[in-house]
Amino acid sequence: MTAPANTANERVQTQIVRLVESNQSFELACGRSLAPIDVAYETYGQLNEAGDNAILACHALTGNAHVSGYHGENGEKPGWWNSMIGPDRWIDTNQYFVICTNLLGGCDGTTGPGSLDPDTGKPYGLTFPIVTVADMVKIQKKLVDHLGVPQLLAVVGGSVGGMQVLQWLVDYPDFVKAGIPIATTAHLNAQSIAFDAVGRNAIVADPSFNKGEYYKTAQGPDRGLAIARMIGHITYLSEEGMRSKFGRQLRSAKDYSYDFNSEFSVETYLDHQGERFVERFDANSYLYITKASDYFDLEKAYGSLEKAFEKIQSRVLIISYTSDWLFTPKQAEKMVNAMAAIGKDVSYYNIESAYGHDAFLLENDTQGAVISCFLQATAHPDRDHTLESVNCMCPPRGRPSLSRFEQAQRSRVDYELIESLIEPGATVLDVGCGDGELLAKLRQDKHIQARGIEVQQDLILTCVCRGLSIMHHDIDEGLKAFADKSFDYVILSQTLQAVPNPKKVFTELLRVGRRVIVSFPNFAFWRSRVQLALQGKSPVTKQLPFG
Structure with missing residues (x-):
């Protein structure tokens, strides 16, 4: 890319375009109306x-x-x-x-609390309606x-x-x-509402807030807005990310300063985020958008x-x-x-x-x-979503690794057998659907309504490229998303050997499907038994790449 x-x-x-004129009325969910309304927007590319x-x-x-x-x-x-x-x-x-577009209630060109109220000629402030x-x-x-x-x-x-x-x-x-x-x-x-509430309280408690009427004063509620941003920014990070980026590092000194100035790296980082934020954002807009x-x-x-x-x-x-x-x-x-x-x-x-x-x-x-x-x-839903065309559709970077299937290079003979059992137009759930090859084939040949479940991230990408409905989910956690008998067929194709709790899985498959089709490798094939006898470990063959 x-x-x-x-x-x-x-x-x-x-x-900036005016979408609602002064003599028009834009009804809001709160019961009030608002006019005029300007909207800031940018466009890129061309409408075909x-x-x-x-x-x-x-x-x-x-x-x-x-x-x-x-x-x-x-x-x-x-x-x-x-x-x-x-x-x-x-x-x-x-x-x-x-x-x-900039949001209604924002502060970058779209009508918001910092806009002029046509009735007073002054910024709305807190008289702006809740959106x-x-x-x-x-x-x-x-x-x-x-x-x-x-x-x-x-x-x-x-x-x-x-x-x-x-x-x-x-x-x-x-x-x-x-x-x-x-x-x-x-x-x-x-919890999320609580963080928003603390941020709003920090703004309102700032002595310079002045009940939202600070636009013509020398000092707005910058400190309160900065604290709100710092609180919010903590929720945007993860503990793992903060530990990796900051840990307990001091910003510049080698030891503690024994005062109340910011000295840990994470403190100075949050200070910086707050200082930058007040330069570009309006405190009243923060109140309105968090409330929304x-x-x-x-x-x-x-x-x-x-x-x-x-x-x-x-x-x-x-x-x-x-x-x-x-x-x-x-x-x-x-x-x-x-x-x-x-x-x-x-x-x-x-x-x-x-x-x-x-x-x-x-x-x-x-x-x-x-x-x-x-x-x-x-x-392009009409494209031929074969594996080759999918890869062409995917951008070069981020293309999924198909090593799990390429290494095997095995002919999935079970796919033909499974397809022969499926009625045209049926609803089908493929559990552990891999790269979606079977579902794509069934959709093309039998015009089924297809849905897949897969746990491996790169294979999900390939399924999405094929235009399949795919859920990132571990079958060991059950199939609670689906009602009883919600599919004509549920397929478990060469996935059973990777399932730690087969009884639980089969119970769920039988619950959500009217029919369940299971295929699995033949570990009893004589070549596999010979490998097991001679090597004392799980056999690895063209059809059994699970060693």
């Missing part, structure tokens, strides 16, 4: 003639519309996801038309319509941006072909996640990170299970990372490869 180049043709400017290559990128809590390219005469300000979006990058603007994620998405839809986009190929975003993705999928199910919520949740838990994320709760709004997701028509790829303790993999799995339980086309990828919540901004090669493949498979 091409590294971002600071070139003149990637210089971009943020544009069919109008089917548009992607909306949604920013997180403190982001803005500048997702890619460079600002400034010297290009000193790269976009916040510049390694992901751009020419010849994972979300390739040579292929896609990418849009990014919700649904309100933010509603105004984004107005912008997309304004740009003449008939349908979005995908909506993608991390953290609070992922909440916007979920809201899009629920509110505009027939307008979005694919959704990619990353490192996010369907609602904040008590606290209020975001699809389960409360619809009664259950299953009911919330009932209207979804899009393909969905949910991505989480192993060390994210702000929005955990368990929270992601809850969404995945709810979608899977009602038959939605959902894939799940839990990426191993030490970066914590910030991984969605840092693990660009790993997440980029799967996002790129998912977008390609969504944009």
Whole structure:
């Protein structure tokens, strides 16, 4: 994948458009209305003639519309996801038309608490109405319509941006072909709300806050905002990452200074983050956007996640990170299970990372490869998704290692036998589906509704490239996402020998499938028995590469 180049043709400017005039009314979820409304946005690439290559990128809590390219005469300000979006990058603007907006309630060009209230001629401050994620998405839809986009190929975003993705999928199910919520949740838990509350209290308690009316004063609530940022930033990191990056290192001295100045490396790092943040962000916007994320709760709004997701028509790829303790993999799995339980086309990828919540901004090669493949498979569902064509679709970097299958170089004769047992149009779950070869073959030959489960990260990428619905899951943990008899066939193909608890696995397979098909290596073949007798260890042959 091409590294971002600071070139003149990637210089971009943020544009501002008025989407709601002063004499119009934009109704908010809180019951109040707001007008006028300006929206800051940037676009990259070109909308094609069919109008089917548009992607909306949604920013997180403190982001803005500048997702890619460079600002400034010297290009000193790269976009916040510049390694992901751009020419010849994972979300390739040579292929896609990418849009990014600043959130309603933000402070980078879109109407927010720092904007002028037309009734008073002064900044809104705390008289600005409370906005919700649904309100933010509603105004984004107005912008997309304004740009003449008939349908979005995908909506993608991390953290609070992922909440916007979920809201899009629920509110505009027939307008979005694919959704990619990353490192996010369907609602904040008590711990996350608590961190937001402490951050807001730090801002409000700052003597310079002045009830939100600080815009014309010499000093705003910089200290409170910096502390809020420091608190938030702790939640974006992981314990492992902090230990590796900082440990108990002192910033400069060799021994303790025995005072209350910042001296540990992690202290000075947080100081730096706070100082930089107050230079670019508005304290009132921090209050409003964190409140919007606290209020975001699809389960409360619809009664259950299953009911919330009932209207979804899009393909969905949910991505989480192993060390994210702000929005955990368990929270992601809850969404995945709810979608899977009602038959939605959902894939799940839990990426191993030490970066914590910030991984969605840092693990660009790993997440980029799967996002790129998912977008390609969504944009071109009619392509022949053989292994060769999949590899062509995948960008060079991040391409999966297929060593587990290449080393064996075995002909899977069991695939033909399994296919002969499957009725056309059936629903099929392949447990331990590997690179998805069998499911892809069944989909092509028998037109099945295919779903796979795989635990190996590189093989999941290949399945996504094939356009399969694939869940990153360990069968040893059961199949609780699926209801009883929810599949016509469940397949366990040459996976049994790697299962530590066969009884538990078979119980689950028989529960979710009307029929269960199992294939396994023939360890009793005479050549294998000879190897075992002569060498005293598990035999290794062309058909048994498990030694």
